[in-house]
Amino acid sequence: MDDFLWRAMLGAGLLGAAAGPIGCFVLWRRMAYLGESIAHMGLLGAAIGLLMGVAPLLGVSVLAIVAALLMARAGDGLIPAGTFIGIVGHVGLALGFILLAGMETVRTDLLGYLFGDVLALSNTDLMGIAAASVAVLLASVFFWRAWLMATVNGDIARAEGRTNRFADIAFLVLVAALVAFGLRVVGALLIVALLIIPPAAARPLSRTPGGMACLAALIGALSAPLGLAAAYLKDLPAGPAIVLAAAVLFVLSTLGAGAATMLSARR
């Protein structure tokens, strides 16, 4: 097998595994919209990075993290948080697009930023993704209890003085980091799919939050080889194929759990 395929499989698999547990919280907290807006800002970050001649990933990471913290703090002050998040994200997308379109040399890369370019991962990219994924997984274990408490009911956690400000910020930073690294793999338009679909596929098969997180990590990791195999055999774009593989696993788990319920009800 070619080197680039190995790199793609490792990079996408690690990212999928790391996205699973964090994605569970994104699902439970209904934060998919925030994730999309972060990804859209990430595109602007990539454009600024290219324009300034620094690594696009640096621009993406910085802007994604800043956007995450900014949007999470928006609260319901002057304008509703949902409105604010939607506007910021799409302004980022539009600005990023305009900046990228102005740069003749990177014009062809545009599709890569929107849908990922996992087959073009370099060894350096792979190292970065691996480091980020391991860090995200370790942090998920470390902050598990604090995150879950805040997810179940933020008011109780705050009223009883059980909140951990650092855990809240860490969560946003990690979501932003995943989105930033995911931009190379499945692109700005599809990265949230890697956060949402594996946990959704894990849900019908889980009875505990921990079980769901582990299963989501597994399904996320599994989507990479499945998607890449399909892409290789049928000559499909790799990033979207990985997302579709995750979606197939979601359909299978949902149908399977539904069939099992029906069977046990009949017995």
Add this chain to the structure above:
Amino acid sequence: MLCYNSIMLSNAPLLSAAHLSLRIGGADILSDVSLAVRPGEIVTLIGPNGSGKTTLLRALLGLLQATGAIARKPGLRIGYVPQNFPRDRSLPLTVGRFMRLFADGPAVAAALVRVDAADLRGRQLSALSGGELARVLLARAIAGKPELLILDEPLAGVDVAGEAALYHLIAQIRDEIGCGVLLVSHDLHVVMAQADRVVCLNHHVCCEGSAEQVVTDPAFARLFGPRVASELALYVHRHDPAHQDYVHG
């Protein structure tokens, strides 16, 4: 009246607020509200819809910013039962695991037994009925042995008989762990039968005192109407613990 814990009542307040005010969108939600809860005391907040009861609790808990002074006993352990507890089916969580997030295993088991919900331990949180959820949330709040229990209409979704039983349970728990209780409720009858002190709120404190004092207060009649006031006055008189053989515990 209710003298069995008068010694505890003399203690310093667990939580006190002085001159709390809060304006939202040009409307005075709270204006110059002062309030204190002492160890072992049940303080009940009553008032019409939209009178600022929940807002006051949230301000006392630090969930909302209000002007004025709020003082807590240092290191105060609070058990909070919120008015709303949204549940999401996307989160698989049993009652037992939910409670273990906040307290250790033996405390969780004891608290569930105490509210008569031990059989709910393995059930999914999202599958509980309103009444079951109310008991589980109360169990969660008492599992950490709080010094102050704060309950915001903890009984939405509980039928009338269950409501009276749950209030009685809250009073019993107070006797057992000696915590202060601050609760908001809309059911005046049950409230009047269990509260040591009633605070009548309509953006400001209209009147406060024992149940007897409050129902005969002209401000109470203005707030709830003379009919409700006289009916409750009769009710409170009949249910005065000093007038009946009432065994706690």
